[in-house]
Amino acid sequence: MSAPVYDLVDFDEVVEKFDPALGLEVHVELSTKTKMFCGCPTTFGAEPNTQVCPTCLGLPGSLPVVNKAAVEAAIRIGLALNCSIAPWCRFARKNYFYPDMPKNFQTSQYDEPIAFDGYLDVVLDDGETFRVGIERAHMEEDTGKSVHIGGADGRIHGAEYSLLDYNRAGVPLIEIVTKPILGTRERAPEIARAYVTALRDLIKALGVSDVRMDQGSLRCDVNLSLAPRGSGELGTRTETKNVNSLRSVERAVRHEMCRQAGVLLAGGEVVQETRHFLEDTASTRPGRRKETSEDYRYFPEPDLVPIAPSEEWIEELRATLPELPWARRARLQKEWQLSDEELRDLVNAGALDLIEATVAAGAPADDARAWWVAYLTQQANAREIPLDELPITPAQVARVIELVKSGELTNKLAREAVNGVLAGEGDVDEVVAKRGLAVVSDEGELVAAVEAALAAQPDVVEKIRGGKVQAAGAIVGAVMKATGGKADAKRVRELILERCS
Amino acid sequence: MTSELIRKTAAELAELIHSKQVSAVEVAQAHLDRIAEVDGTIHAFLHVAADEALKSAALVDEALAAGSEPASPLAGVPLALKDVFTTIDMPTTAGSKILEGWRPPYDATVTKKLRAAGITILGKTNMDEFAMGSSTEYSAYGPTRNPWDLDRVPGGSGGGSAAALAAFEAPLAIGTDTGGSIRQPAAFTGTVGVKPTYGGVSRYGLIACASSLDQGGPCARTVLDAALLHEVIGGHDPLDSTSIDQPVPAVVDAVRQGASGDLSGVRVGVVRELTGEGYQAGVQAAFDAAVQQLEKLGADVVEVSCPTFPTGIAAYYLILPSEVSSNLARFDAMRYGLRVDQGSSAEEVMAATRESGFGPEVKRRIMLGTYALSAGYYDAYYGQAQKVRTLIARDFAAAFEQADVLVSPTAPTTAFPLGDKLDDPLSMYLNDLATIPTNLAGTAALSVPCGLADGLPTGLQVMAPAMGEAVMYRVAAAYEAARGPAPTPEVTA
Amino acid sequence: MSADPGATGPTLGRDEVAHLARLARLAVTEDELDLFARQLDSIIEWVAKVGEIAAADVPPTSHAVPLQNVFRPDELRPGLTQEQALAGAPASQDGRFRVPRILGEEQ
Ligand SMILES: [Mg+2]
């Protein structure tokens, strides 16, 4: 039984005929040392089933105990999203069978989330701000991971069997659910992307997760429905999963709008279902239809006691909130005297954190900015990696700048020092020593080089003595050549003039 | 010597072992011999760990020989462990086919405490599958027989532990009590069984039946032995979020105080709703005699009313199956236990395994719980049951204003014949009428033998407020001392 | 489906029992369907008396002990080795639990 296939509708026509309603569910994996309910490590990429214990394997008799750091992270996320923090809440069991879930229920929060009713102001490309309402942020645990063997490209369909690794089972998750996002019209795809971007930056600033979409530590589900334009109704929604990049968020929204419009305009009905985003074609495909309707049979988790955060605790956590990303951007723009355009370029290049860290390590803002946006950006581009993955730290860049300021490195030598660091030859000073990059500061050596150059060009010496001081440049050049560019040109000039006076 | 040793109490054995008059190995061997002699008939044990028991006893003897203090007042005394606590060196099945042969990779906290106390674990005892049942007939490994009458049940779910005590196969045992599974078998076998305050004994490593009701506890033939064991297994456990972070009540001192025989100033409340109609005449008579005995000891006996108690059983049979349906979902053939390779997908293998690995009562309760939690029914069933639970706790609170302890018969009847209630789940459930309110409220209670009715043992239930175990043990010890030695069954192979 | 526990007549039909069995992952037999339908029906009728107690303003009790805010510090605890984790598995391969093919989607 295959569903009828409908044509996609042109995006402009969708917007003309329908109002989209968006809803975004974001799962964030916390970077706590241990899991939500047990003391197993959460690190990514370990050998399978080596980060497990009776509790996260769901062995008979095992019991959960809540990780305090995860609750604190949840409350801080809630506060940063302008949410109310529940004075009393519980965990619940969400019951359904699935092999990657060791207990066949997920310990989650249901009708008593720890944080609820907040908002996030999202700045769009044109500088306009759009407020996204936050329905709730709640705590839950991640599932294990399955590998499907025997089917095409590791997919679930057609597989002969599956292999399960429970290292990820029980890793703390915060699920952040928006209220229905209405009135977005043609900007729905852009707003979806901007929201997830802003949320990612916010959570990164809180330091509670590394929010890597590529590693699954930030995952986004896109709910979308269409209603006839101006009707004020809500249509049947689909939930698109497997949206693994910011770009995909935007494309998934766009595709679902065009697809659902196609169904509706052909007189069909949108099926309430889970769909999967396909990265290669920027389209979605339906998930398997459930044989039985969902009935998660939630009830309060009897193995865990309620959480009742005190006012004092909440205020203590509020005091730990860092400067929020948009506030920080505004401050840096002012401090570094950047135009809107310059700021946006820095943000887009991912250079803001790096420059600020370089400044924090002692470098002047101008120099730090110059290094990151020019030479280092070129290097990153040449290697086709993001700027923050270049193998050089802000502290190392600050050291290079310091050596240039003190005259120990010329700009040319400084670039060589950076190349050495990038090549993995060690820290800045090590590279300078190993590559012999230091400006020649041994006065005797320098004097000898100057005298040799003067002796080789007696005609120039005559010119200088005759008052043509600018002729000294030729001698300076010769000394620089002889020292392999490591001489301090200013000192060389002084020595030449002394000897020609 | 052997037959003498097995008839001694745990306290007496400890004394003999610690004063080196008898070795722990001899004591263990005497009980292993007794098990070999009678357990073919009784079937109290699912697994006997003879080598491990003798090894553990030898360690106690070695330590004593080296001049060390005993690891605990019960060091060297043998014990029968209900097969619902995980043990790293013995299989753990919870009485179910679905866990046949499973060797847990970890010890329950209770198991760890027993080992640290130098207690000799003889083996694992039979039980109704996943502790669901009141007769031990729902064990996947066959029923346990009541040492008083081999054609009768020993009660359940902890029939194995209680029968092991009554048949002198062990002087101590551990049970779990979700709705009476320690107390009702104690009453049926003429032994002592204690359901501690919820949170008083760690549940870590106790295979869950209903998480909010389950509680491990001590079983013995005397109140003092139960108290000694209670102090070994009780106390806070950071691995159990529902564990109470307070010292174990001083129950051994309370027993010694009670044994002096004076209960003056202690108020004893007889619960009106847990007597009279529905109670076997002999059971009622034995209970009335016990109350008179308490009065003679100086207790102030009053009648109290707990009007919601009769509804407790209905609430219980909603809350328990609901939690069971979720707790038992993990038995799915993926990670451990039985796998029935029928069907071509994980879903089919799960369903086939659960169908053939679970017995009828377990399936019935899973189905009932699945129903009670379903969308549309939750409020009427599970939600309403949780409210009844509040009302029962309020009844207890009001009654404990008028009395220090409450008393009732432990079970409405004496042990019933094997097979009698198997086809009638409802009449089986009604057996737990008097024990269930305590589990719903999380309070403490025990059962102490209170004479025979028609030749079979009956139990006196003493109930106390949460963490009020001391007064409960005191009253039971005073009654036990005044009652005199309880009759014991003759068991021959 | 009758959602009213006070209603007369059978509460549970065979179809609903079959639906519950699917939710609970039990491959019940035809005979069991009938047996469970009959037994569950009488049990449900009997437990429904919790509804007769007027308790509209009574708060529900999910936990018998009044504990709250029980937490664990974010500190590592030794767990199981891969060998221990897989020791009880019906099947394993490459350090992972081997299971029959999975039909449904992740939720
Ligand atoms: Mg979720």
Ligand SMILES: [Zn+2]
């Ligand atoms: Zn773990």
